[in-house]
Amino acid sequence: MKSSTLLFRSLAIIIFIAGGAQLAGYLTYDTYAANEIETNHLDLEETDTTYEEGESKQGEAQDNSSDEPLLTTIELQGKWGVTYDSEDFTGTMVYDLKKEGKAINAYLVEYQDENGYGEAANGEKVLVIKKFDGKKGKGVYSVAYEGETYEVDCKITIIDEKTFQLSYDYYGYGDTETWKKL
Amino acid sequence: MIEFLSKELNWIDVEYWFHVLNDLSLLYIIVPFFVLEMIRYAVQKRLTKDLIFDSVANVITFGAFFVIEIILGILAVTKIYFWVYENFSLPHLPLNWITIIACVLLADFAYYWEHRMMHRIGIGWATHTVHHSSEHFNMSVAYRFGPLDAVMPIVFSLPIVMLGFDPILVLLSEVFVQVFQTLLHTEIIGKLTKPVEFIFNTPSHHRVHHGSNRQYWDKNYAGILIIWDRMLGTFEPEVEKVKYGISEPLRSNNPIKVFFHGLSRLFRKINRTQGVKNKFLVLIKPPDWEAKA
Ligand SMILES: [Zn+2]
Numbered sequence: 001m002k003s004s005t006l007l008f009r010s011l012a013i014i015i016f017i018a019g020g021a022q023l024a025g026y027l028t029y030d031t032y033a034a035n036e037i038e039t040n041h042l043d044l045e046e047t048d049t050t051y052e053e054g055e056s057k058q059g060e061a062q063d064n065s066s067d068e069p070l071l072t073t074i075e076l077q078g079k080w081g082v083t084y085d086s087e088d089f090t091g092t093m094v095y096d097l098k099k100e101g102k103a104i105n106a107y108l109v110e111y112q113d114e115n116g117y118g119e120a121a122n123g124e125k126v127l128v129i130k131k132f133d134g135k136k137g138k139g140v141y142s143v144a145y146e147g148e149t150y151e152v153d154c155k156i157t158i159i160d161e162k163t164f165q166l167s168y169d170y171y172g173y174g175d176t177e178t179w180k181k182l
Numbered sequence: 183m184i185e186f187l188s189k190e191l192n193w194i195d196v197e198y199w200f201h202v203l204n205d206l207s208l209l210y211i212i213v214p215f216f217v218l219e220m221i222r223y224a225v226q227k228r229l230t231k232d233l234i235f236d237s238v239a240n241v242i243t244f245g246a247f248f249v250i251e252i253i254l255g256i257l258a259v260t261k262i263y264f265w266v267y268e269n270f271s272l273p274h275l276p277l278n279w280i281t282i283i284a285c286v287l288l289a290d291f292a293y294y295w296e297h298r299m300m301h302r303i304g305i306g307w308a309t310h311t312v313h314h315s316s317e318h319f320n321m322s323v324a325y326r327f328g329p330l331d332a333v334m335p336i337v338f339s340l341p342i343v344m345l346g347f348d349p350i351l352v353l354l355s356e357v358f359v360q361v362f363q364t365l366l367h368t369e370i371i372g373k374l375t376k377p378v379e380f381i382f383n384t385p386s387h388h389r390v391h392h393g394s395n396r397q398y399w400d401k402n403y404a405g406i407l408i409i410w411d412r413m414l415g416t417f418e419p420e421v422e423k424v425k426y427g428i429s430e431p432l433r434s435n436n437p438i439k440v441f442f443h444g445l446s447r448l449f450r451k452i453n454r455t456q457g458v459k460n461k462f463l464v465l466i467k468p469p470d471w472e473a474k475a
Binding site for chain 2: 001006009010013014017018020021022024025026028151153169170171172174
C-alpha cells in the first residue's frame with residue numbers, strides 16, 4: 001500500500017472518531033442551553049419559593065437542578081462569598097467576579113473569619129468561567145489540596161439570583177460549593 | 183440512547199470499571215487461563231523444562247519493564263500529558279460513554295501504528311523483538327516485554343490528548359487495549375465465528391503475528407480491532423501451522439539475555455556499519471535494512 005494511501009486512510013479514521021466525539025460534546029452542551037432558554041419568560045417570584053426549598057435540602061439541590069430548570073438568568077459580576085468549615089480554613093472567602101474578554105474571572109479578594117472580621121487577600125485568580133448562559137456554565141477552578149494547586153474542570157449551576165453552586169469532580173475527589181452574592 | 187451515551191459520568195465510577203477490567207482481570211481470567219494452558223501442555227506431554235524456564239523469563243522481563251514503565255509513567259503522564267492537555271488541546275471533552283468509546287477506539291488505532299513502528303524501525307524492533315523471541319505461545323508470553331517498550335506508546339498517545347481526551351482516560355484506555363491483547367496469547371482457542379474474526383483481533387489472528395513463517399512476518403498488528411489491518415493492508419489469515427519465534431532464534435532462557443538481546447544485536451549492527459549517517463539510519467530504517475557497501 002502506498003504511503004499516501006496509508007496517511008489518507010489513517011487521517012480519515014482519526015477525524016471520524018475524534019470529530020464524532022467533539023461534535024457530540026458540542027451538541028450536548030448546546031441542547032441543554034436551548035432547553036433552559038425556553039423556560040426563560042416565566043415569573044421571577046416563583047424562583048424565590050424554589051430557592052427556599054432548595055436551601056433547606058442543599059445536598060439534594062444539585063441533583064434536582066436538572067429536573068427543575070431555573071426560571072431566571074443572572075449576571076455573575078460582583079462580589080460573592082463562600083463559607084468554608086474545614087481544617088485549613090473556617091470562615092468566608094470573598095471573591096470578585098469580573099468579565100474579562102469572553103470569560104468571567106474570579107479573584108480572591110478577602111478572608112473573613114467566623115466573626116466577620118476581614119483581612120485582604122492577594123487577589124489571585126481562582127476561577128475562570130469559560131461558558132455561561134445565564135443559568136449554567138463551565139469553567140476551570142483552582143483547587144488547593146495538600147499544598148499543591150490543581151486546575152480542575154468545574155460546573156456552575158444557578159440556584160437563584162443570589163446563589164449559585166460550583167461543583168467539580170477531579171478523578172473522584174469532588175465537592176460542591178455554594179456561592180452567595182454579597 | 184443518545185441521552186444515555188451523552189450523560190455525564192462520575193470519575194469514581196469510571197475508574198472503578200477500568201480497575202475491574204484492567205487490573206482485576208489478571209486474577210479472574212489471565213491466571214486461571216494460564217493454569218489451564220499448563221494442564222493442557224502436561225496432558226499433551228509438551229510441558230518441557232524449556233517451556234517452564236521460558237515462562238519464568240517472561241515474568242521477569244515484565245518485572246523489569248514494569249519498573250521502567252512506572253518511572254516513565256510518572257514523568258510522562260503527570261507532567262507532559264497534562265501540560266499538553268492544558269496548552270495544546272481541542273476543547274476538553276465531557277466524561278460520558280461517547281467519549282470513553284471514542285477514546286478506546288483511538289487508543290486501539292494508536293496501538294496499531296505504534297506496534298507497526300516497533301516492527302518496521304530498527305530501534306523499535308530492538309526492544310519489541312523480546313516479545314517475539316519466545317518459541318512458545320501462551321499467556322505468559324504476553325508479559326514478555328523489552329526495555330524500551332514503554333516509550334513508543336507515550337509518543338503515539340499524545341495526539342489523543344491533543345484531541346481533547348483527558349490524559350487519565352487515555353492512559354486507562356491504553357491499558358485496556360493492552361489487557362485485551364494479553365488474552366489473545368493462547369493456542370487453546372481455535373477460530374471464532376466469522377463476524378468476530380472479521381471485526382476483532384482474535385487468538386488466531388495474533389498467532390499469525392507471532393509466526394516466523396515467511397508469509398506471516400509483519401502482519402496483524404492490531405490490538406482490539408483487526409479491521410485496522412484490513413484497512414491498512416497488513417492482514418494475513420491463519421492457514422499454515424504457525425512456527426513461533428523470530429527469524430534469528432535466541433536459544434536462551436536467561437532473563438538478562440532475553441531482555442537485552444535486541445539492543446545488543448542493534449549495537450553490534452551499528453558497530454559493523456560504516457559511516458556516521460549509516461549508523462544513524464540503522465536506528466530508523468527497517469530491521470532487515472543493510473547499508474550499501
Ligand atoms: Zn509484534
